[in-house]
Amino acid sequence: MGETGALIPFGTVRASVRTSARAGQAANGRGERAARPAAEPLWREVLGDQLRALRRERGETLIETSGRAGISPQYLSEVERGIKEPSSEMIAAMAGALDVSLVELTLGVAETLRAVRPAAGTARASVSASASAAGRYGAFALAA
Amino acid sequence: MGETGALIPFGTVRASVRTSARAGQAANGRGERAARPAAEPLWREVLGDQLRALRRERGETLIETSGRAGISPQYLSEVERGIKEPSSEMIAAMAGALDVSLVELTLGVAETLRAVRPAAGTARASVSASASAAGRYGAFALAA
DNA sequence: CGTTTTGTCTGCTCGCAGCGGAATTCCGCG
DNA sequence: CGCGGAATTCCGCTGCGAGCAGACAAAACG
Numbered sequence: 220m221g222e223t224g225a226l227i228p229f230g231t232v233r234a235s236v237r238t239s240a241r242a243g244q245a246a247n248g249r250g251e252r253a254a255r256p257a258a259e260p261l262w263r264e265v266l267g268d269q270l271r272a273l274r275r276e277r278g279e280t281l282i283e284t285s286g287r288a289g290i291s292p293q294y295l296s297e298v299e300r301g302i303k304e305p306s307s308e309m310i311a312a313m314a315g316a317l318d319v320s321l322v323e324l325t326l327g328v329a330e331t332l333r334a335v336r337p338a339a340g341t342a343r344a345s346v347s348a349s350a351s352a353a354g355r356y357g358a359f360a361l362a363a
Numbered sequence: 364m365g366e367t368g369a370l371i372p373f374g375t376v377r378a379s380v381r382t383s384a385r386a387g388q389a390a391n392g393r394g395e396r397a398a399r400p401a402a403e404p405l406w407r408e409v410l411g412d413q414l415r416a417l418r419r420e421r422g423e424t425l426i427e428t429s430g431r432a433g434i435s436p437q438y439l440s441e442v443e444r445g446i447k448e449p450s451s452e453m454i455a456a457m458a459g460a461l462d463v464s465l466v467e468l469t470l471g472v473a474e475t476l477r478a479v480r481p482a483a484g485t486a487r488a489s490v491s492a493s494a495s496a497a498g499r500y501g502a503f504a505l506a507a
Numbered sequence: 508c509g510t511t512t513t514g515t516c517t518g519c520t521c522g523c524a525g526c527g528g529a530a531t532t533c534c535g536c537g
Numbered sequence: 538c539g540c541g542g543a544a545t546t547c548c549g550c551t552g553c554g555a556g557c558a559g560a561c562a563a564a565a566c567g
Contacts, residue, residue: 259465261451280544294525296545303524306448306554307405321403322476329469336466424513438556440514447555450523509567516561523555530547536540 259336262328264301266310269327271299273317288316403480406472408445410454413471415443417461432460 274284281292281299288295289312297303298313305313314324418428425436425443432439433456441447442457449457458468 259455262454262465262469263451282544291526292544293527293546297525297547300546304448304450306524307407309525310406311403320476320480321406322473322480325406325469325473325476329466329473332464332466332469336464426513435557436513437515437558441516441556444515450555453556510565511567512563512565514561514563517559519557519559521555522553524551524553526550526552528548531544532546533544534542536542537538 260332261301263298263304265328265331266305266324267299267301269324269331270295270313270317273319273324273327274299277317284313284316288312404476405445407442407448409472409475410449410468411443411445413468413475414439414457414461417463417468417471418443421461428457428460432456 274281277284281295285292285295288309290309294303295313298305298309310324311321314321317324319327418425421428425439429436429439432453434453438447439457442449442453454468455465458465461468463471
């Protein structure tokens with residue numbers, strides 16, 4: 220496969236996962252964590268989209284991919300939807316099941332993040348892809 | 364700061380975190396999870412090294428950086444050493460405290476992973492850096 | 508040398524990872 | 538169109554790890 224880093228069409232706004240109530244109490248002296256940039260998605264959201272895109276590129280079902288990764292299809296579904304935060308071992312297993320290296324997977328995540336918020340001086344992502352990606356995570360931020 | 368993706372000198376072999384005994388039972392019909400490539404490090408290890416490198420580049424202590432991130436210094440130490448798997452919110456907070464975007468952080472992780480296992484066709488990392496990185500994660504793989 | 512600062516170790520709690528059964532949605536077929 | 542099977546999502550559960558704070562060790566400083 221190896222076609223990583225492709226920009227990913229996105230789905231719905233996510234249920235949130237752990238956001239520890241105790242974390243972030245001291246961040247900037249106002250009881251707030253250091254603010255993450257507006258509209259910047261969370262790692263697990265982008266990772267999940269990347270994994271689903273890779274699986275669908277292979278034309279596979281949750282059951283097929285999860286079987287090779289040694290995890291339950293229900294859990295893979297939740298990871299792909301950004302609902303659960305997988306461990307590094309799980310990430311490695313899923314990458315292996317999809318025949319991509321961790322490098323390729325991580326680069327794919329970075330490319331998707333860049334599409335949402337292009338860094339100065341980097342090659343511009345296509346307009347429609349940027350708009351699509353920005354719309355998805357932008358909506359998330361606004362909903363939050 | 365923004366100087367991400369620099370190759371990172373590494374430390375000791377890690378205590379491991381959760382590796383669910385139930386995960387991976389069905390991976391390849393032999394009760395094994397799909398094998399991750401030999402000597403490929405785990406995401407949390409490389410992330411931790413990246414965070415520590417960034418903090419040290421700023422000339423900061425655990426207490427300073429963790430204070431801005433809104434987390435405990437003991438916890439930041441464990442994350443940097445690859446002992447704990449932080450949530451996406453924690454990762455975002457730490458990135459913010461270090462003045463890097465998630466893109467930059469992720470690219471830095473990808474670069475470090477590539478140094479361990481250069482992909483075909485990419486620019487070769489320096490020999491000593493590659494040897495250093497490979498030695499660190501290679502030892503881990505052998506110990507495992 | 509003593510003191511301070513920095514980083515690591517350790518035990519704790521509480522909330523979630525990862526699971527599996529059930530429910531819902533999707534899809535191909537007649 | 539309805540139907541059956543496949544695929545995906547929902548939901549509740551439990552074991553265990555995230556994240557913490559006190560204690561300890563190591564390093565730095567005067």
